Amino acid sequence: MHRGVCLAHSWEDGGRRGYGTETSARTLTELEDLGVDSISLTPFGFSPSLTSNEVRHVGQRSGGETDARMAAEFGAARARGLRVLLKPHLWVAGGAWRAELAPASWTAWFDAYARWMVRYARMAEEAGVAILAVGTELRSSLAFEQPWRTLIAQVRSVFSGKLVYCANWDALDAVPFWDALDYLGVQFYAPLASALGDSEAAMEARLGEHLAGLDRLSERVGRPMLLTEVGYKATQDTAIRPFEWTERAASPLDLNAQARAYRVLFRGLCRCRALRGVYLWKWFTNPDTREEGPRGFSPRGKPAEAILRAAYAPSTA
Numbered sequence: 245m246h247r248g249v250c251l252a253h254s255w256e257d258g259g260r261r262g263y264g265t266e267t268s269a270r271t272l273t274e275l276e277d278l279g280v281d282s283i284s285l286t287p288f289g290f291s292p293s294l295t296s297n298e299v300r301h302v303g304q305r306s307g308g309e310t311d312a313r314m315a316a317e318f319g320a321a322r323a324r325g326l327r328v329l330l331k332p333h334l335w336v337a338g339g340a341w342r343a344e345l346a347p348a349s350w351t352a353w354f355d356a357y358a359r360w361m362v363r364y365a366r367m368a369e370e371a372g373v374a375i376l377a378v379g380t381e382l383r384s385s386l387a388f389e390q391p392w393r394t395l396i397a398q399v400r401s402v403f404s405g406k407l408v409y410c411a412n413w414d415a416l417d418a419v420p421f422w423d424a425l426d427y428l429g430v431q432f433y434a435p436l437a438s439a440l441g442d443s444e445a446a447m448e449a450r451l452g453e454h455l456a457g458l459d460r461l462s463e464r465v466g467r468p469m470l471l472t473e474v475g476y477k478a479t480q481d482t483a484i485r486p487f488e489w490t491e492r493a494a495s496p497l498d499l500n501a502q503a504r505a506y507r508v509l510f511r512g513l514c515r516c517r518a519l520r521g522v523y524l525w526k527w528f529t530n531p532d533t534r535e536e537g538p539r540g541f542s543p544r545g546k547p548a549e550a551i552l553r554a555a556y557a558p559s560t561a
Contacts, residue, residue, distance in 0.1 A: 246521025264316030279556030
C-alpha cells in the first residue's frame, strides 16, 4: 500500500526552497518520519489558452520545476527509499481548468502533448521512477480514444515502470483506455457532507457509497486503484466542497473540520478492496510557504497531521 503525499514545489523567492534544495531534502526526511513511503512530484507544462494547440516544456525556468531540480529531487527520494509517482500537470494561462481544453486542432494538440509527455517518460526511466501519470484531469480529451492509446504506446516504448491516468472523481467512466494502463487513478474530491451539521457517521456512509462505486469500476476494468490526489482544506465547509481551490473558498478557518474529514477518509479507506495507495494533497517543500495560508490543504502543523501520522504508521497502514 502506497502511503503517499503530493509534494509540491515551493516557487516563492525564485524556488529557493523548492525541488532539489536542502530545504526539500529536509522535508523528505520529515515525511519519512511521518510514515510516508511514496511521493508524487509535479512538474508543470504550459498552454497559452484552452483553445491553443501548444503544450510548452518550461523545464528551464529557474524558479520552476526545472529538469535539474527534478533530477536532484529524484535522487533525494531514491536515497531515502521513497517511491516516486511522476505526475506532470498542464497549467493553462489564467488558471483555466485543463479539463475544459478545446484546442483548434486536437491532432496538433495530441502531437504536442505526446512530445512533452515522452520527454518526461525518458526522464522518469533514467531516474528509476516507479510510476508515471500520462495525464491528469484532461476530461475533454477523453473523447479521442485512439490518440490516447497511441500516446500510451509511445510512453511504454521508453518507460519500463507502471502507468496511471489521473481522472477527476466524477469523470471516471469517461476514460476509454483503462485497460492500457497499470492503475486506475482517481483525483478524489468527492463531497463527504451535504451540510455543516452532518455527523461523522453520515459522512462515513456517503464516503462508503463513493468507494463502493470505485471498487465496482476497478473490478469491471480489471485494474487496481490509486487515489492520486485526495485532500481537505482547513475550512469550515471542507467536507462539502473539497474540490474548491483555497483562493476561491470563502469559508472560515476550521482546523477541526479538516481533521474530521481526514479521520472519516482513513476509516473508510480500510474497507476499499481495490485501493493500492493514497497520495494526500498536499505538502510543500518549504515549511514556511506563503502560497495557501492557514486555510490551505496542507495538514502540516495542524491537527490533521496527527491523523495522518496514525494512519500511516506501519502497524495500521
